[in-house]
Each structure stands twice: as C-alpha cells, then as structure tokens.
Amino acid sequence: MTGQPYAEVIGDPIAQSKSPLIHGFWLEKLGIEARYDRCLVTVDGLADYLAARRADPDWRGCNVTMPHKLAIMPLMDRLDPLAARIGAVNTVVREADGTLVGYNTDAPGFLEPLRERLAETHLFRMARILGTGGAARAIVAALADKGFVIVLAGRDPAKAKAMLDELTTQQDHHAIDLAHFAHPTDFAFDDRERLFDVIVNASPLGMTGQPPLAFDFSHAPPNSMVYDIVTSPRDTAFLQEAREAGFPTVDGLAMLIGQADHAFRHFFGATPPRDGDSDAQLRARLEA
Structure with a gap:
C-alpha cells in the first residue's frame, strides 16, 4: 500500500519558490488528495536525491529550479524532445516503472501570455532577450519556433552567439553585449504596424537581492511588449519603467503559472482550473 501522492520543487535556494502555492491551490480546487512540497537540494546531493525519489512510488516528480536545470539532464533515463533540444530540464516525471523523464515546460509556459498576439499575422517579429542562462535557452527556442528574429544580449556575447547557433536554424539572429542596452540610443525605428516586438528580461537582474537591470527604453521599438520573468518582486523596476514609457507589460507570474x-x-x-476567476484568485494568493 502506498501513501499520498506528491510532487515537489527542488533547488538551492528554494524557500522563495511560489510553486507550492500554485499547485496547492489547484489540488484544493479540484479536490485531489495529493500534495506539493519544496525540497532544498544541493548540487552535490542531486544524484542521491533522485535515487531516493525514484524508489518512492508516491513521488510523481519534481519541478527543477536554479541551479539544477542543466546538471539534472544526464541523470534522466529519457528526455522529452523539446527538453533535449533546449538543453535544460525544469520538470521531472516518475513513470510507474520508476523511469525518470525530463521535460521543459518553461517554453510553453513562457508563450502562454503571448497567445493572442501570436495568433495574429505579422509582417515581422523581433525579440530582444536579455540573459543567457537556462531560462533564456527555453525562451530563445520558443520564440525562434514562432518566427522571431532574436537579438540575444549577455555579458559574454560569444556565449550568446553559441546559444543562438545551437538553438536556432536561421542565420539572421544577433548576439550582443548586454551593456549595449544600458545607454540611450537615437536610433529611429521604422513603422511598427503589423510588427510584433518583444523585450524579455530572462536574467536574474532586478530580482530581490540581485543588481538592477540596466535597460534604456530608447532601445524599445514603439508598441513593444515588455516581459520580465523575475517573480520576486513581481512588479520589477524594469516593468515599472516600461509602463511609465507607455509599453504593455507581462510579469513573471504569468510564465510561472503557465x-x-x-x-x-x-x-x-x-x-488545472484556469478560468478567469480561478486565475485571479491564484494571483491574489501569490501576491498576498
């Protein structure tokens, strides 16, 4: 006989994770007798953690956050094709026979709040993505698959270029130094009608306890959508500055929930229940 089914989120640190609130809310709404926990797992303890959980028939899997999204990949028995392509795993699922399968749900989760705009026909799509970590890999792959030309900015442009070469097939993407966006530009953008521009902070800059993100909004084409995947604080300085400059914004909770x-x-x-009322209740719980 087994006990209560459960899943969890792992990382180091992990106390700040909002995932238990999200999954707990949905389990409660649906009346499912299961739980979702958080577990501190160090880099050195990752293999032992998976070995122990693999033997637990009640364990359904885990979400994976920093710093394990890349390190956990070789410990999987099988990788979902999208996770293999992205080169990062953020969800591990234990199958009934104990097989561990690695998935990446960051990519579809990131795209969720963009669905309406992506359903439109555009003459051109461009994304300026700030950051070259594990989350950025998923975002680059997701937007490239949706026909975006990517400008990927990192502290090491060579790393950004290598990421673009690995994750995309087109040759018209660009890798630049993150510092490029910190200073004003007098570039005159052309008519953006029927174009879709997205600016994404895919880095930890601006997160609580991290340095601020230096971005001058003279680099943002008119009508750009500004998206920050940081969840603490929810309303980052980057998003506040974007709104003050007249740009629509998407916060990190949208991707986290997606x-x-x-x-x-x-x-x-x-x-999970995702009607408007349920999502509003969930956001209120997350922002409390």
Whole structure:
C-alpha cells in the first residue's frame, strides 16, 4: 500500500519558490488528495536525491529550479524532445516503472501570455532577450519556433552567439553585449504596424537581492511588449519603467503559472482550473 501522492520543487535556494502555492491551490480546487512540497537540494546531493525519489512510488516528480536545470539532464533515463533540444530540464516525471523523464515546460509556459498576439499575422517579429542562462535557452527556442528574429544580449556575447547557433536554424539572429542596452540610443525605428516586438528580461537582474537591470527604453521599438520573468518582486523596476514609457507589460507570474499548468498535468493527470476567476484568485494568493 502506498501513501499520498506528491510532487515537489527542488533547488538551492528554494524557500522563495511560489510553486507550492500554485499547485496547492489547484489540488484544493479540484479536490485531489495529493500534495506539493519544496525540497532544498544541493548540487552535490542531486544524484542521491533522485535515487531516493525514484524508489518512492508516491513521488510523481519534481519541478527543477536554479541551479539544477542543466546538471539534472544526464541523470534522466529519457528526455522529452523539446527538453533535449533546449538543453535544460525544469520538470521531472516518475513513470510507474520508476523511469525518470525530463521535460521543459518553461517554453510553453513562457508563450502562454503571448497567445493572442501570436495568433495574429505579422509582417515581422523581433525579440530582444536579455540573459543567457537556462531560462533564456527555453525562451530563445520558443520564440525562434514562432518566427522571431532574436537579438540575444549577455555579458559574454560569444556565449550568446553559441546559444543562438545551437538553438536556432536561421542565420539572421544577433548576439550582443548586454551593456549595449544600458545607454540611450537615437536610433529611429521604422513603422511598427503589423510588427510584433518583444523585450524579455530572462536574467536574474532586478530580482530581490540581485543588481538592477540596466535597460534604456530608447532601445524599445514603439508598441513593444515588455516581459520580465523575475517573480520576486513581481512588479520589477524594469516593468515599472516600461509602463511609465507607455509599453504593455507581462510579469513573471504569468510564465510561472503557465509552466506550472503543464507540469501539473504531468504530475497529477488532471487539468488545472484556469478560468478567469480561478486565475485571479491564484494571483491574489501569490501576491498576498
């Protein structure tokens, strides 16, 4: 006989994770007898953690956050094709026979709040992505698949170029130094009608306890959508400055909830409640 099914989120640090609130809310709404925890796992303890959980029939899997998204890949028995392509795993699922399968739900989770705009026909799509970590890999792959020309900015442009070469097939993407965006520009943007521009902070800059993100909005084409994946604080200085400059914004909770939706289906075999009222209640809980 087994006990209560459970999943969890792992990382180091992990106390700040909002994932237990999200999954707990959905389990409660659906009346599912299961739980979702958080677990501190160090780099040195990652292999032992997976070995122990693999032997636990109640464990449905885990979400994976910093610093394990790349390190956990060789410890999987199988990789979902999208995770293999991105080169990062943020969701591990234990199958009934103990097989561990690695998925990446960051990519579809990131795209979720952009669905309406992506359903439109555009003459051209361009994304300026700031950061070259594990989350950026998923975002680059997701936007490249949606026809975006990518400008990837990092502290090491060579690393950014290598990431573009690895994750995209087109040759018209660009890798630049992150510092390029810190200073004003007098570049005259052309008519952006029927174009879709996205500016994404995919770095930890601006997160609580991290240095601020230096970005001058003279680099943002008119009508750009500004997206920050940072969740603490929810309303970052980057988003505040974007709104003051007249740009529509998307906060990090949108991606966090979107990727959790896909993970929840894997863990608990159910569709989370995502109607407007439920999402509003969930956001209120996360922002409390």
